[in-house]
Amino acid sequence: MSIKSMANIGFLLAITWLLCSCQPDKVPAYDWKLPVGFPAPLVPVDNPMTQAKVALGEQIFFDRGLSFNRSLACASCHQPEFAFSEPKPFAVGATGQRLRRNTQALVNVAYNSNLTWAHSGLNNIEQQILIPMFAEDPIELGITGHEQEVLQRFQQDNYPPLFLAAFENSDPSFERIVQALASYVRSLISFNSAFDRYAYNADDGALSASAIRGMNLFFSERLECFHCHGGVNFTQASQHENQRLDLRPFHNTGLYDVDGLGTFPQEDQGLIEITLDKADMGRFRAPSLRNVALTAPYMHDGSFDSLSQVIDFYANGGRGAGVNSPIKSVFITGFYLTDDEKTDLLAFLHSLTDETFLAVSQTKRKK
Template identity: 60%
Template sequence: MALKALIVLVSCLLLSSCSDSVHTGADYQYAIPEGFPKPPEPADNPMSAEKVELGRWLFYDTALSVNQTTSCASCHDQQHAFAEPKVFSVGATGQPLKRNALALVNVGYNGSFTWAHNGLQSIEQQLLIPMFSENPIELGMTGAEQDIIYRLDDRHYQTMFDAAFGDSDINMQRINQALASFVRSLTSFDSAFDDYAYRYQDDALDGLAVAGMELFFSERLECFHCHGGFNFTQSSRHQLQQLDLKPFHNTGLYNIDGKGAYPLQDRGLIDITLEPDDMGKFRAPTLRNIAVTAPYMHDGSLATLEQVVDFYSAGGRAEGVNNPFKSEFVKGFVLSEEERQALLAFLQSLTDEKFLTNPQFSNPHQVVSQRYVDSAD
């Protein structure tokens, strides 16, 4: 129990309580354990159940793309923790994106967004990229705003916008705010690890997973330095932690010139800051539901969790091991085969099956379509 208490202390980040319940905000109930801080909300976009539901409909609606072929869910699939099992996603016009799609898990707690950008302060700001970016095109809304609004201007959406915002006016700002509200609602705290650590169910993890947890939180492996806190990422912001704790790291994935360079098409944070020391730095994503979000790394170049463990065990990949910008925490380590399987078992224990199947997060258009088919039969 002493180890378990230590794990809970590290992952809770000084939270006052970790028993299971629903946290009640001023106007919206987050499905989070009691004592956990709620995700921060912009003053001009407070959460509401009506706004979240509208955002869910929009998230799955291909009408938001320039050619009505692509929705947010096209690259963020619920069964994969709102990631996508592709190396690179493809935009509405067929243009490949340059990075692997990040999972949308507890995004409301993020202190930074996308793989390598330190200037985005909210989900609302981040969403402007897939909505309006032109190179590469994702949804391709730029120049198509009025067409998209026209497509949504029916009785169903008018009613939902009225419930969410107080009138039925449909505009891009409200579309953005509703989408952000839905994404902010995507909380995941029902894994076997959560049962063990926060609900005190000692049998929730078997001996192998517990051994893997010990390794994960050990100074020998150093995993928790970049994937710490209750969201298993140092990129976090909430009522008890207002600042990111070194969210961007160079993990030694590349070193193409022997001087630390990453491929020109994506050099990481340096492309935003222009600071030489930011070469190859990318955000450490949450490890919650990590087992279902393959492939891994910003470029999807590692296909399995086994490869990820082997990568960190080696202290990087090929010449990347000697990358001069590599994080001090990526030192490499030696694992026995039993220890390797234990670490993998712990990572598997972070999967939240309820999150992957929660009907409140699912495609509402499919439900309506199925009801129509059933009624026709």
């Protein structure tokens, strides 16, 4: 992203942040449909959840008219059948420009304490959505310079009554588009996997014996997985109405070490690009593992094609020179697994797939 683009986006983010003070959603009109006992996400006070905004946001999410040249929708990269991720290493913008990071899944994003792979200042979905919409380097939707042309598209078809229902005003604006998209993304809640039925609904038959053994391995001090992928959303980078403090959202896992000092390739060095703190070299946010079996390829650069490869990476304590990185996480120490234990761990990770979420999500895809 160019310095000019970063400045423009930074200004937009600053304005949005001033407007978005977060607290638990108190609007009774929206039903999260959470399992009993699950905490509600935090929601900005100036953008409370309503079904009307979710419905509007859903239609915009699948509409290629949001891109300046009508070539790309949000759903082009965040595909429902892949848990709103994309089955290739890097996304491609509306002009064909390759983005530098793997498309993240939009699963329980309402619980994320930080957005994107490595940005400690992006804590709010309304902030994050501005980037794919208006960024100029790389271009994603490419709206900058085409604002009025794009807005006019949302004055047509069935959009006026949708805007009227959501905002009591039929006139589209980018503020309303952002709020509607954020509402739809927040609505993508997934808590009905086989693991959930076993752990929270007392369904002892929901998990196979292999998956149960894999679960015990996952939560063991021997493997240490849960230190970064713990909590109700299988990531420490989360917050909700019962948990507002997040201490460990970003981690260096020993993926690279190009100079013996832990340095990552210049193309993408993680959180250090934002904080300029040497300690943040190679640190990226640990994503949720919910529906993880569907979100290959893995890591911020999509460098692993399968969960089997990911397990091998952690078992080795990193990759290549990264194994001996002096700044990788203390939890990435390596471990030994038998072939049967690896099969069990894979069975557990597959048990985090929510078939109901996938079925409902795929019916929402617009042609």
